[in-house]
Amino acid sequence: MSTAAARLSGRQLSWLRIKAVARRHYYVLLRAPHRLFDVTIWPLVDVLLFGSIAAFVNPGHATAGHLAAGYLLSGILLWHVVYQSQIALATGFLEEAWTRNLLNLMVTPMREVEYVAGVVMFGMVKLFMGLAVVSVTALAFFAFNVTDLGIGLIPVAAVLLVCGWVIALFVIALVLRFGTGAEALAWGILFVILPLSGVFYPVAALPWILRPLAQALPTTHAFIAGRALFDGRGLLWSELGIALLGCVLLGAVVILFLTRMLQAFRTRGYISRYT
């Protein structure tokens, strides 16, 4: 046989690589049922947990209780946008580390951005699966209809989606620098961001000392915009703008950090950790 094979080039080639990476991660999800926990069980557990708390504080549909229930359920829905997008990208990369596939990938002509795009592409599928579970469970068990939040939900979710990717890139940078010991951050970092972002409550509810930190997080402003949707105040473009700007700035810093960590990875020969 001749191994000389016709090869694509340019954008067609990039698209082929992105699809190949996405398909590779589809196989991972298909053959590792425990990975489905992230997109089925945890969303279900979260909605049951926070929906039940909401039902407890909202026995007679009193105004305050009704508000609390809505904040909890709309909060958990939007939180899962951050959670699913972050986990999909971070664990997608970690899968290569766990299966010692990093060296094989790094010696291919694939560019880093193509790899990330491929993982993100399949991550979107996981995101929609997770959100579908949240939406259906909230409707079935707690009569909370996501569509009541209106079309303004889309830009809020879009900003949170980007925030999730930025957090994931930060985690990947740390794993490149510190090895798989840093993998606990893939999940752990979210539990730091969750309370600080005011997912279920306004920033004013946080201890005063933490409020400046909370205000500095782009996620906080996206959740403020999300709560305004539930309150029927429409889309707060100013808050969403701050969230987007913060996300872009943070994203630029994280990409710079990731580039440095990748440089350190190559300079210090950290690939030996994965061979």
Place this chain on the structure above:
Amino acid sequence: MSGLTKRFGDTTAVDGIDMVVRAGERVGLLGPNGAGKTTTLLMLLGVVAPDKGWIEVTGHRLPKGRSAAMADVGFAAGYLPLPERLKVDEYLRFYGQLYGVEDPDIDAALDRFGVAHLAPARGTDLSSGQRTLVGIVKAILHGPKLLVLDEPTASLDPDVALRVRTGLQALCRDEGTTLLVTSHNMVEVERMCDRVVFIASGRIVADGTPAAVAGAFGGADLESVFLRLAGRDITEHPYERGQETERPSL
């Protein structure tokens, strides 16, 4: 590559290596453990950045031209596993597509090494020899100009090692593929390579045909050169000098 140098802390892994591998050559990169072979290969592949020196692969200077250079290179290592959750054909299609081959001829590539029957098997179900063969198939699927193999036959039984060697020889003959291979199996290298480069303590200490290198070190074959460089000069052993009548117990 020219003036290639790499230090890790106080250890100099590669110390000013100059080497040109010409198209169509079959080069064995040899040396004891820790000599700097794998570090040299990893720098050639753009995975480890050199401290000094430069590397050019098929006309592309690293690191800027890494992506274009790696499109012409195939790599396999005997120590790398296959990803757990992929079948062999999925794994090969995945890597073929990363190199731009939309629909790689997987069956033919597997058949070259006599393992076409492995296509539907999971990576975790393969023996180490089968994994090595599939890894090599992965490396040649896109028709690389340069094939880089790190310990391809380590831990293989003689039958599988022979299959690897035969397949590689046919590939180099039929496609004109350039081969750069590290191995601790000197007999295999003598049969497979037309040039050997010995590295010791990060430096090239010998470069030439297997016979010329063996001759230059006063040995009959590459193994005696290897043992000498590794600090265990076989001719210094009493048994080898003929002073002992019985083979020493191991």
